[in-house]
């Protein structure tokens with residue numbers, strides 16, 4: 001049974017959804033070839049599943065070309081490519097048709113381990129009389145610059161959501177699926193412009209037997225889980241070392257998670273016992289390296305773990321298994337996800353205890369056991385400790401019986417209220433003392449002022465007194481003076497009288 005992406009792969013350019021401008025460019029390019037103008041080879045660059053290979057095949061079909069499609073990043077293919085290019089000097093196939101060479105995944109030529117890869121492809125391009133289309137997800141690696149220089153780069157954008165929706169509708173109709181537009185829209189949006197992913201999702205949901213908006217919205221997330229799905233697809237479907245090792249390039253998951261995914265899905269993909277055995281053998285070897293990376297911090301071993309996991313599992317099969325495989329979420333991770341919330345809470349509690357007791361989380365774990373025992377035997381003390389550590393009710397419910405928790409928090413509330421009351425009373429008492437002190441101070445000040453005033457008054461009286469005394473002395477002096485002068489005058493008068501009578 002063909003998987004849907006193959007079953008519904010467009011045969012002609014007309015059937016290819018979207019990409020109208022690119023279709024015109026390709027048509028002109030192949031017509032130039034037919035006219036013998038020998039234009040530059042084309043590199044179609046775009047994200048996975050946007051239709052690069054489909055465009056190339058449809059073009060060949062429309063113009064009656066036979067196709068030779070080879071994976072450029074596979075070293076073993078290079079000899080075949082050279083041979084084909086060499087023998088196809090007449091640029092015609094056995095059937096007498098023109099040949100279009102499609103070199104897939106040129107960005108899979110790895111720079112260091114396959115340094116001659118790019119120059120070999122360049123040689124092929126130079127010698128070939130046939131039109132060549134190369135495809136790549138990313139052509140902007142520095143090692144691929146020589147290829148960019150001799151080819152025409154055409155960027156193929158992601159497929160528009162509406163276009164994807166139209167394709168999904170057509171497939172659903174042909175497959176007689178009972179699915180509404182809302183669900184198809186969710187799948188289309190979710191694919192992020194990757195039509196292959198959208199078709200695969202629709203097929204996976206159809207296989208599951210139920211296609212509803214609820215289920216469609218549970219599809220793995222494009223940017224996170226999706227990348228791990230892509231990685232699984234690449235590792236399980238390829239038989240090439242380089243491609244397999246690149247499978248984790250855009251994958252954000254750590255190697256331990258990838259290992260779980262592979263362990264879960266090996267028997268989903270591989271059917272021959274020998275393949276399964278070999279795959280698990282490589283995976284277990286990868287696990288040994290990975291263990292040493294983490295335990296001994298030998299980060300140099302990481303690449304061996306990664307290579308054994310990706311290329312090891314990929315090359316464990318004798319040949320590719322065709323058809324669609326539904327990769328499942330690892331059951332162990334499923335279990336961990338289910339208990340994740342609980343584990344997170346436990347971590348928080350241990351952190352809180354550790355902060356107060358200045359202990360590691362390992363030691364805090366022992367303290368937590370102690371706390372549980374205290375709660376069961378002396379709930380008052382347990383409540384005090386729970387409060388001291390700052391453990392919330394919701395957190396405590398994860399580790400202690402709910403009944404006990406509500407009792408503990410009743411005690412805590414009661415204590416809190418009592419403390420608040422005490423605090424209030426203390427505040428009132430303090431206020432009273434404060435007021436009293438204030439009053440006393442005011443009284444002291446008033447007294448001081450009265451004394452001051454009295455002092456000032458006595459001073460004034462004294463001043464008055466001295467003034468009066470001065471006046472009196474003056475008066476006395478004055479009267480003495482007048483008396484003296486009167487006496488003088490009298491004396492003078494007497495003298496004149498005496499003189500007169502003499």
Ligand SMILES: Nc1ncnc2c1ncn2[C@@H]1O[C@H](COP(=O)(O)OP(=O)(O)OP(=O)(O)O)[C@@H](O)[C@H]1O
Pocket residue numbers: 004005006008009010015016017018019046047048049050051052053054055135136137159167195196199
């Ligand atoms: N524009 C399109 N119109 C119709 N179907 C498409 C289109 N693009 C992709 N598809 C579907 O998606 C499948 C994958 O497309 P194709 O192999 O061309 O992608 P690609 O861009 O070459 O991806 P990759 O980079 O992974 O090789 C096709 O088999 C086809 O069913």
